[in-house]
Structure formats: C-alpha cells, structure tokens
Amino acid sequence: MRKALTFVLVALLLMSTFMVASCSKGGSSSSSGSQAKTPAKEKVKIQIMVGFGTGTDPSQIAVHEELQAEFNNTVGKEKGIEIEFLTVPYSDAATKFTTLVAAGMTPDICGPVGVMGVAQFIDEWLDLTPYIEKDKIDLSVYDDQLVESNRYNVDGQSKLVGLPIGYYPSALFYNEDIYDRAGLDYPPEEWGTADWTYDKLYEQARQMTLDMWGSDANDPDFDMDNVVQYGYDGTDWSPWRAWVGKFFDENGKSVALGMTDDYKTATMNSPEWVRAFAELERMIYKEKVRPRSDAAAGASLFGDADPLGSNRLGVWETFSWMSYAFESWDANFSWNIGAIPSMDGHVVSATNIDTFVMCRSAKHPDEAWEVYKWLFSDKVYSRLNHNYGGIPAMKNLQAQWLDEQKAERPNINWQVLLDAGAYADNPNNESWVPGYSEVWNEMEFAMASIISGLYDTPEQVAEDLNDEVQDILDEYWASK
Amino acid sequence: MSRQKRIVPQSERYSRWGYAFITPWIIGFLVFTFLPMLFSMYLSFTDYDTINTPRWVGFQNFVKMFTKPEMWHSLWITVKFGVISLPLGIITGFLLAYLLNQKIPAMKFWRTIFYLPAMISGVVVAMLWRGLFDDQYGIINFILRTAGLRGPQWLLDPKYTLYCFLFLSVWGAGGGMVVYLSGLQSIPTALYEAAEIDGCTKFQQLIHITIPQMTPIFFFNLIMGLIGTFQYFAEPMVLTKGGPADSTMFYNLYLYKHAFQFRNMGYASALAWFLFAIVLILTLLVFKSSELWVFYESEVKK
Numbered sequence: 001m002r003k004a005l006t007f008v009l010v011a012l013l014l015m016s017t018f019m020v021a022s023c024s025k026g027g028s029s030s031s032s033g034s035q036a037k038t039p040a041k042e043k044v045k046i047q048i049m050v051g052f053g054t055g056t057d058p059s060q061i062a063v064h065e066e067l068q069a070e071f072n073n074t075v076g077k078e079k080g081i082e083i084e085f086l087t088v089p090y091s092d093a094a095t096k097f098t099t100l101v102a103a104g105m106t107p108d109i110c111g112p113v114g115v116m117g118v119a120q121f122i123d124e125w126l127d128l129t130p131y132i133e134k135d136k137i138d139l140s141v142y143d144d145q146l147v148e149s150n151r152y153n154v155d156g157q158s159k160l161v162g163l164p165i166g167y168y169p170s171a172l173f174y175n176e177d178i179y180d181r182a183g184l185d186y187p188p189e190e191w192g193t194a195d196w197t198y199d200k201l202y203e204q205a206r207q208m209t210l211d212m213w214g215s216d217a218n219d220p221d222f223d224m225d226n227v228v229q230y231g232y233d234g235t236d237w238s239p240w241r242a243w244v245g246k247f248f249d250e251n252g253k254s255v256a257l258g259m260t261d262d263y264k265t266a267t268m269n270s271p272e273w274v275r276a277f278a279e280l281e282r283m284i285y286k287e288k289v290r291p292r293s294d295a296a297a298g299a300s301l302f303g304d305a306d307p308l309g310s311n312r313l314g315v316w317e318t319f320s321w322m323s324y325a326f327e328s329w330d331a332n333f334s335w336n337i338g339a340i341p342s343m344d345g346h347v348v349s350a351t352n353i354d355t356f357v358m359c360r361s362a363k364h365p366d367e368a369w370e371v372y373k374w375l376f377s378d379k380v381y382s383r384l385n386h387n388y389g390g391i392p393a394m395k396n397l398q399a400q401w402l403d404e405q406k407a408e409r410p411n412i413n414w415q416v417l418l419d420a421g422a423y424a425d426n427p428n429n430e431s432w433v434p435g436y437s438e439v440w441n442e443m444e445f446a447m448a449s450i451i452s453g454l455y456d457t458p459e460q461v462a463e464d465l466n467d468e469v470q471d472i473l474d475e476y477w478a479s480k
Numbered sequence: 481m482s483r484q485k486r487i488v489p490q491s492e493r494y495s496r497w498g499y500a501f502i503t504p505w506i507i508g509f510l511v512f513t514f515l516p517m518l519f520s521m522y523l524s525f526t527d528y529d530t531i532n533t534p535r536w537v538g539f540q541n542f543v544k545m546f547t548k549p550e551m552w553h554s555l556w557i558t559v560k561f562g563v564i565s566l567p568l569g570i571i572t573g574f575l576l577a578y579l580l581n582q583k584i585p586a587m588k589f590w591r592t593i594f595y596l597p598a599m600i601s602g603v604v605v606a607m608l609w610r611g612l613f614d615d616q617y618g619i620i621n622f623i624l625r626t627a628g629l630r631g632p633q634w635l636l637d638p639k640y641t642l643y644c645f646l647f648l649s650v651w652g653a654g655g656g657m658v659v660y661l662s663g664l665q666s667i668p669t670a671l672y673e674a675a676e677i678d679g680c681t682k683f684q685q686l687i688h689i690t691i692p693q694m695t696p697i698f699f700f701n702l703i704m705g706l707i708g709t710f711q712y713f714a715e716p717m718v719l720t721k722g723g724p725a726d727s728t729m730f731y732n733l734y735l736y737k738h739a740f741q742f743r744n745m746g747y748a749s750a751l752a753w754f755l756f757a758i759v760l761i762l763t764l765l766v767f768k769s770s771e772l773w774v775f776y777e778s779e780v781k782k
Contacts, residue, residue: 095740121531123531438744441742451724452638
C-alpha cells in the first residue's frame with residue numbers, strides 16, 4: 001500500500017514537473033525569442049475588445065475586420081503596430097474583461113462602450129488628457145456635452161476616459177396606426193412646446209389603452225387585468241435614473257445622481273425621488289396606461305425584445321439604438337418619432353453615449369494611442385459610426401447622418417433625434433457612482449417593487465432605497 | 481551476492497495499476513476542485529473585485545452576510561422551495577415508479593415518457609415552461625380560461641412565481657422515478673408471496689413491505705434532492721433572474737449576482753462557504769436520522 005502511494009506521488013510529481021517545465025519552456029522561449037530578435041523590428045500588437053455594447057453583429061464584425069486589414073497594411077506597417085479586434089458576446093464581456101485583466105492580458109482598447117460599461121470599470125480606464133494635450137487634439141469638433149459625459153471625477157481625480165463616437169438619444173417612438181384608430185393627434189416634432197406635458201401624454205395613452213372587451217382606460221368598467229393594448233411604456237426599459245432624471249430640485253438641478261456631489265450621502269429619499277416613484281405609481285395604477293410587469297421577466301404582451309414591435313403599444317419612450325427593429329416596424333405598421341413631453345416644466349431626453357477607452361493596465365499605451373487616433377480620424381470615425389448606427393458626435397457628420405436617414409425612410413421625423421441632443425440628461429442616466437452595480441441593482445429593485453405592486457407607499461420605497469444605497473456608499477468609502 | 485528478484489503479489493500489482501489509472505482524476509481533483517476550494521476559502525476573508533489584489537478583511541464578509549436581510553430573504557426562498565418541492569418530488573417519483581411497476585399496457589412507452597423531462601437540460605426546461613406560463617398565450621392560462629377561470633400572471637406576479645418553480649420540479653420527478661423503479665424491482669417477490677398467503681391487502685403490502693424496503697432509495701434521493709435544492713440555479717436564472725422584485729431570488733442566484741454582477745468575489749465566497757456548511761449540516765442530520773428510518777436487509781439493528 002505504501003509503495004502504491006509512493007508510486008502515485010512520484011507520478012504526480014513527474015506530471016507536475018512536466019507541466020511546469022512545459023509552461024516555463026514556453027515562457028522562456030518567448031522571452032528569449034523576443035530578446036533574440038531586434039526589438040525595433042518586433043511589431044506591437046494592440047488588441048481592441050468589442051462586446052461592451054454594439055459592434056458584435058456579423059455585419060459589424062466584418063467592418064472591424066476590414067479596418068483591421070486596412071490598418072495593418074498601411075499605418076500599422078509604418079509604425080510597427082498590428083491591431084486585432086477581439087469580439088465577445090455582450091453577456092460575457094464583463095467576465096471576459098475581468099479575466100483578461102486578472103490574467104495580465106488586458107486588451108489595449110475597449111469599445112464601443114456605453115456610459116454604463118465605462119462606469120462599471122471606472123478604475124481600469126486611462127486618462128486621455130495627457131495624450132490629447134500632447135497631440136493638440138481638437139475637441140471642439142464634437143458636441144461639447146458628449147465630450148464632457150466622458151469626464152469623470154473619481155475619488156477626487158478628474159479624468160477624460162474617451163472621445164465620443166456616437167450617441168443614442170431617447171424620444172417617443174409611436175405607432176401611427178394606433179393613434180389613428182384612437183383619433184388622436186400625433187406627439188409634436190418640436191421639443192419644449194409649452195402644452196406638451198406628461199399629463200397630456202397620459203391623456204392620449206388612456207385612450208389607446210384597451211382591455212379585451214374594447215373599453216379604454218377612461219371607461220369606469222375598464223378591466224386592468226385583461227389589457228390587450230397599452231398606451232405608453234418606457235420606464236422599465238430604461239434605467240430608473242432615466243426616469244428620475246426628469247425631476248429637478250429647487251436649485252434647478254436634475255436629481256438623477258441620487259446622492260450628494262461628493263458621493264458620500266444618498267439623497268434618494270428626497271421629495272423629488274418620492275415624486276418620481278409616485279409618478280410611476282400613477283402611470284400604472286391610476287392612469288393605467290402602462291404594463292404592470294417587471295422588465296427582467298419581460299412583459300408577455302409585448303414579447304421580450306421590442307414592445308412597440310408587438311403592435312400593441314401606442315407610444316414607447318426609448319433610445320434610438322432600437323434602430324435594429326425599424327425594419328420589422330416598417331413591415332407591420334406606420335410609425336414615427338416625437339418629442340418627449342415636459343415634467344414639471346423640464347424636458348429631458350435620457351441619452352446613451354458610446355466611446356472607446358484605453359485600458360490602464362495594458363502594456364503598450366503609446367502604441368494604443370496611435371491606434372486610437374487612427375480610429376478617430378475623420379474617415380475611419382465616419383465608417384465606425386455608420387457601423388454602430390448612432391448619431392455622430394462629430395458635428396460635421398450630423399447633417400450627412402440626417403440625409404442618409406431621410407433617404408432611407410423619408411416619412412420619419414429624424415430631426416427629432418438630432419434636436420434631442422439639446423435636452424440630453426445631465427448627469428447622464430448611466431453615469432458613475434460608487435458601488436455602481438450594487439446601487440444600480442437597488443434602484444432597479446425599487447422600481448420593480450412599484451411595477452410589481454410589492455410596496456406600501458412611494459415614500460417607503462424611497463426611504464428603503466436610500467438606506468440600502470447609504471450602506472453601499474459607507475462600505476465603499478470605508479474601503480478607500 | 482546475487483540479487484534476488486522480489487515477487488510482487490498480484491494484488492499489489494493491481495493496486496499500482498489502479499492508482500496509475502486514477503492519477504489523472506486525482507490531478508484533476510486537486511487542480512480543479514480542491515485548490516480552488518482552498519482559494520475560495522481564502523477569498524472569503526478578503527475584499528476581491530476579480531481585478532485588483534485581494535485585500536484581507538478578516539470576518540467582515542461573514543458579518544455582512546449575517547446582517548444582510550437580502551441574504552436571509554434568498555435563503556428563506558430556497559428553504560421554502562425545498563420544504564415543498566423535496567417531499568413533493570420524492571412522493572411523485574415514487575408513485576410514478578409504483579404505478580409503472582404494475583402490469584400495465586405499453587409500460588415501456590410510459591416509462592420513457594415520464595423519464596423524458598429528466599433528459600432535458602434545466603435551461604431548455606425553463607424556456608419551455610416560460611412559454612407554458614405565459615399569461616396571454618401560454619397553455620396553462622388557456623386551459624384555465626376555457627374552464628371559465630382567470631389565469632394569473634404566473635411569472636410576473638410575485639404571489640405566483642414560486643408555484644411555477646414547484647410545477648417545474650414536479651415535472652422533472654421522472655429522474656427519481658427510474659431509481660425508485662430499480663429499487664422496486666429488486667424487492668424479493670417472496671416477501672409479497674408470503675404476505676399474500678397471510679392475507680395482506682395491496683395497501684398493507686405497500687406500507688409494510690414496499691416502503692420499508694425502499695427506504696435506502698428514499699434516503700439516497702433525499703440526500704441528492706437536498707443538495708440539488710440548495711444548488712437550484714439554471715431555471716430561475718433563465719425564467720425570472722430572481723424577479724419580480726426578488727420574489728425568486730434563490731440563494732445561488734444571490735451568490736451569482738454578487739460574484740459576477742457586483743464582482744464582490746470575497747463576499748460571494750463567504751456565501752458559498754455558508755451554503756456548503758448548511759448543506760453539510762443538513763446532510764449529516766439526514767445521515768444521523770437514517771438510523772431511525774432506513775432499513776437495510778443485511779443490517780442487524782442493536
């Protein structure tokens with residue numbers, strides 16, 4: 001028995017020796033190999049990780065591959081740099097990224113990545129300010145607000161993590177057929193008109209919300225448990241802060257952040273936050289114009305991915321990245337885009353913004369910056385932006401974007417989306433706060449409590465949320 | 481002096497070969513199970529975000545865990561589910577096996593049909609039931625509507641979501657059925673013949689012969705079911721992701737959320753070890769209690 005155990009141990013030892021030897025052999029050969037070759041001749045490989053947002057469709061990957069070949073055969077050859085796009089599915093991107101960083105294989109550039117992706121890994125991005133200053137990059141070619149949306153003040157340090165590649169404002173996407181059947185005027189194309197308020201939108205939505213017996217939400221016999229068509233939806237498709245960002249404090253500042261400017265004290269039990277919860281409650285249980293369901297489970301009436309596409313929804317307040325659904329909308333009904341109404345006199349379009357970021361722990365920041373500059377050069381920028389479908393943040397390309405949209409769908413009010421830029425939310429609905437994912441989760445839980453009917457009062461929801469978020473903030477600052 | 485070759489006994493040679501053959505498994509166990517377990521034990525005492533170096537925080541994660549209402553909520557959901565689904569699954573599986581052990585026409589067909597759900601992966605089962613539970617287009621509410629009843633929003637109303645998972649667990653009872661069936665078939669027929677001669681009814685035979693003879697199988701299924709209940713993950717992950725409003729936030733989902741959504745790997749490791757302790761204690765209790773209710777034919781009770 002003892003001999004047998006010795007045999008096993010020896011076998012284990014031998015195998016582990018082989019494993020270690022083979023690993024170290026690989027390591028040493030690569031390092032000695034790199035030493036043997038002339039360093040100047042060695043090409044630096046820059047990896048661009050795609051998956052934090054758009055860019056993962058086969059057609060989009062094809063564009064990346066074209067750009068990769070183009071760079072490697074031209075600029076890359078001159079500068080001794082080779083690029084490689086690494087595409088991962090959106091659902092795996094965060095895990096893949098953390099694994100790569102933990103393994104010391106950090107990609108050099110990530111993008112396109114939205115504000116949320118930036119916020120989740122805020123410590124991992126490089127501050128581009130020194131590079132921008134060194135190369136005198138002209139930032140005035142971009143919408144100023146979009147540039148600023150990538151500037152963060154984290155733990156007292158300000159940093160600009162990326163340049164904007166495109167943006168996706170939210171607006172009202174509406175079903176003209178449903179409006180026509182209800183005999184209603186379409187939402188206005190102009191932003192900020194005095195009489196276009198949420199009260200007015202609810203009034204319209206009540207007429208478009210129908211139960212299975214044909215009664216609308218104004219009818220006293222309306223059966224809210226058997227609704228076959230809703231007038232309005234939006235809030236559970238957007239982050240809670242996209243909704244709460246419509247509410248402003250007495251100083252005229254949006255309360256979207258839900259905490260003090262130093263990020264140390266939660267203010268999610270403020271009168272404005274309570275009002276935001278109360279307004280959601282009103283939409284569902286008093287006006288009865290939007291589904292009582294949880295976004296995570298999916299509203300079965302609408303299907304999982306596209307409420308407006310179900311042809312059972314009058315108005316959907318959502319982001320313009322829904323462009324992937326336009327084709328199916330065209331095939332099933334007439335639709336258009338309208339301006340978002342005002343809430344207490346304030347008009348806000350929650351906006352998603354895409355950028356590319358450079359990773360702090362990557363090995364070749366200078367070469368990565370060369371690639372970054374190439375990606376943001378006029379021609380490449382235009383192709384990339386076209387690939388992702390957003391409105392270009394580069395101002396001189398916006399007119400061209402509008403012409404292209406009009407040529408493809410002449411009946412749609414595309415100008416509404418361009419004009420939305422002036423009403424973009426600030427702070428952005430996805431912007432960074434300490435303990436980002438946990439705070440986000442708590443906010444979504446509070447919203448889901450109201451949507452699911454699992455709550456006592458909006459005041460209590462706000463109070464509970466504030467307590468939870470304060471705990472997260474305290475824990476965050478205690479760890480610093 | 482001539483060296484004498486030692487004669488190795490055959491049993492020792494066999495042992496050597498045996499150990500040689502299981503060496504790859506031992507390596508796999510050490511590298512992919514044991515060492516990660518040790519590492520996760522270490523992580524449970526750290527603050528680790530999967531990117532930066534783990535920071536030692538002592539028992540902080542455990543204190544946080546025991547003081548978090550969300551953790552107790554998720555544990556309560558899991559226990560509530562287990563308390564209902566475990567006996568339900570055992571009884572359903574046994575009754576199915578008992579029925580299919582009778583001489584009925586097309587028995588092989590019925591056995592296959594009832595066993596089929598156990599062959600399908602949890603994710604596929606969840607997708608399937610998602611369609612069935614759909615409050616507008618699902619067949620369950622269609623049947624209820626046909627009967628003049630109003631079906632609830634199964635997956636959207638927190639009052640009903642847990643029932644959906646109970647349906648699912650009963651539907652998969654065919655997996656246990658096969659084990660019961662093999663147990664039933666191994667009961668010596670002489671026992672039934674003797675009982676019949678003594679005038680026992682079928683029910684008396686079930687109570688006094690079948691069930692006592694089947695207790696080792698019940699015991700096995702109870703242990704496996706217990707572990708499975710606390711590891712319940714794929715179905716709620718696909719169907720509800722813990723919602724609506726955390727009404728289906730099973731313990732493992734809560735753990736997953738902290739590990740991979742919030743990247744609190746230290747806290748998640750503490751949760752995992754607490755889960756391990758719960759399962760271990762419950763399993764030991766079941767083992768201890770087995771002396772009272774599990775009957776082994778060859779065993780002589782003191």
